[in-house]
Amino acid sequence: MTAGAETPGLAVAPAAPAGRRALPILAFLGGLLVCGLLTLRVLDHGYISEALAARWTSALMVTSDAAAFRDLVAVNFPPLPLWFDMILAGLPATGGLPLPALASVLIAAILAGLWSRQLAAAGYGAVLSFLLALLFLAQPMLQQRLAEGSGLPFGLVAMSLMAPAASRVRRYGNVTALSVVGGGVAIIFFSDPAGIYLLLALLPFLVALAPPAFLARAPGAVLLVILFPVGIGLLGYLYSNWLFGASPFAFAHQQGTVLKGAADNAAMVPWLTGWGHTTPGAALAAALMALIALPVIPPALLRAYYPSGRYVGILLVVAVLVAVLLATATLFLAHPAQLLAYLVPVAVFALCEAGPRRLQGGLALLLALIGLAGGWLMQGFEAPAETNAWRSAIEGTAVDSDALDHDLAFGTELRRYDDVALDAASAGMVLPSRLDASGIALPNMERIKADLLFGALSTRYVAVQEPASERGRLDRIGRAIPDLWRHGPPGGTLVVEEGPWRLWRTAVPPGKEQENKSAGPARETAP
Template sequence: MPRWLLPVSLALLLPLIGFVASWPMQEGWLGPAMADRWTRALLATSDVGAFRDLTGTAYPVLPLTFDMGVALIPGLDGVPAPLVVNVLILSIAAALWVRMLVAGGHRVVPSLVTAGLLACTPSLALNVAAGGAAPLGVLAFTIAVSSSLRLARRGEVNAMIALGVSLACLALSDAAGAYIVLAAVPFIALMLPARMVATSASGSLLVVMFPLMFASMALFYANWVFGGSPLAFAAGVDAAIHGSAAHVGDSSWLMGPGGTMGMSVLVGLALILANAPLLPVGMLLGDSGARRVLLLLTGILLTALVLTSATWFLGDPGRLLAYLAPVSVLAAAVTGRNRLRAGVMPLLAAAGLLAGWWAQGQVGDADTAGWRQAVLGAGQVEGDTRGELALGRFLRDLDDVAIDGLTAGAVVPGRGRAAGLVLPSNDRLKADLIVRQLRTTYVALRDPVSPAGTRDRIAQALPDLWHDAGTGAVLIYDRGDWRVWRLPADSGKRGE
């Protein structure tokens, strides 16, 4: 394996993935997940209270960690930190796919083309552009897929450890990944070589499961310390683990085939085969060990698809179909170029891309519709955040502004920084809300009766503020469900 393969693949795939991911934003579309991740990164890196509150009960943990690291890099003002993280992580995963394909006997150029096509499939491209956490999960799943094959063929202890660590990282990278890990538990025993199970079934399972158990205990402990409950990360209505449960009616998948167990199995299997035409080829041309691993990995994803539908988590099946890419790579790698011609592999990857685009239009959610409009250059797109970005730009030159940043959508990213904002995590604003008297220069809040305003902690603590901020207050912004008041500068209102 040439040493230059991985860095060269990364250098070639990074611009392609970056262009595909940034194109919808150039058309004016910014997904709510992207705005939320970007906001959290800006808040956590500029306010001590927000850092404590966000990192103590954050889930998934790894995206926020990487987002904060990128947000601290100078010169990236105006560039979404989650987009940078997603593009870089997916590019690394795609470079690993090239390495897997070349190691399987395929030539470099067809491997590069295939990896690029798989990285640009609609399920992955949407997730990257929308600010989803799947790229981190896909990278972890790529390692898990490779480790599973090595474990089945050679029974390496190192492969068991790598599989366990990758599953733990998957659970901490993406809420959908946590469901995949949960679905994988009964399949892990089948992945282990028979001699290992016969020698020590419990010991073998413990080696694989220990990293996940340790990571889970660490997550529960952190939430107990900072949130008062081991399950604080799942307590809020907007918790990542709840997925689409709060707005199930907006999901054509859950209201359609995903709503029943039998249909979700049948349609889910059809979606897997349509989006990954390389998978049946690998099962047909691969050796018996490879076929067994591919069958188990497919079973894991199908089980996760059904499980997430039954719990009303999966608003769009594309969120799990994104994890098909590394399985498709493994299917192609185990065939070798002697059994799968060089031109056939990219052709099948392209067929999966087209099938994914069609399927996405049938069972996608609101985010999917907005992304598709932006990709096609449809102008005003569904789910855009232009109003929030406009308010953010209005606040750029204002400091000492009280605002609930966690429910502000794209306001903080539109402002470009969180410095100068006074958040509910700040002790000063906490005290103001208790005594019901603000001491900041400005306050930005949402209509307390609007859907978003019902979660705005300032609007709910001071519901009369929306209509009347008191004598001397001046309404300086009033658009949509947002208002900004300049408060009087007397001692009763202003802080030190």
């Protein structure tokens, strides 16, 4: 009466020799070094993406202020990276570090350990597995996403576990493997907005993952098992949004840009105006890009030992390409590399399915090296501004950004002030530069909500951006009180001016000031 599809033996990996047990740890350390150095290099050269700044700001806010924690943790999208950042922020000696980049580097190092382990278990030598894992990790399309604070590394961990699990599902109908696929789908959904397209593309294929015997009996049951984690997660997420954000879709109001991707600037995105403009062009270009960056996939899949492995591998490659088309068609995607990065774990999976007897280690290494160079070329093809900035930084050219300089300088100034009203969501690197968010009053706090409603601020200071600037247009304080930047609050004094930023001292009624002082932290100082 036990599940008929399962058979023991072949799924069992032989016990690892003692020397190989340390491999994942060494690969983890190697990954930490490679990713750490590359990320440090680009940050040192002034590459700080908006996504990194926003995530870093959110992490600082939720760890500094209970009300912000209450509000942001529930409505932030994607939620998983922020949760991880919060855990990191709780660790000692992480103050002042770029938490999202640190999180990405750590997760990427875990990926290196995981991949080396998978490759070694498939029969590749320890040194070869180590080198292959690091080569895959060094892929430019992946490194850029690490530095820009994307949730992609979480998605890659999920994909790295999902691919072999999907193969086990196909082969044995294994329960844990089905759950891993289900869990992986949920992790991708809640960690990387681009991953949502991957899931949409995967949907029709998820049923096809199940063993034929299961499919014949109850395809719906297979879908339910795989999709339940993401379904219940989504319901829970919408519920949290309703609870803390007053609407199940509060996340969409607050973080529309994250979900819209490149749509707002589509006319300025080379990919969307170039090859991505037509579906056949996008399909052809994406397939060629995948081939150039990861030339190891086709030979590895062709030589896969199990047909089920080949089947799952092809299915995942097709799903990623379909995801690229979907994301391009909806103007979300600034560059296919954003989604093609999901093929890196598929490449590792394909190599494992082939094994060293069918695809020799030397050849695999050569193809990975070619892929590294191909990845650099592919990344530069129709690259958006963000990618170009990263490439400049990695080449050692400083990335000039006036906005960033102003943010950093204004943030440094703000260290001296408390009880400051600031719309941190559109404040770039101001809050990270200030180092913490205590004493900052955010527009989603009840107190500031009321202030903005009545057009009079109760905080001691207010920071606001030039309304004509790109970010200034999004500043909720500036939008609620249109003349604030220009004239300041009634009776207020201009305290600091830095580029588009202005810090005004408000004329708080004496009673209210006392109230705020007693409620506020001890740092409050006058300039």
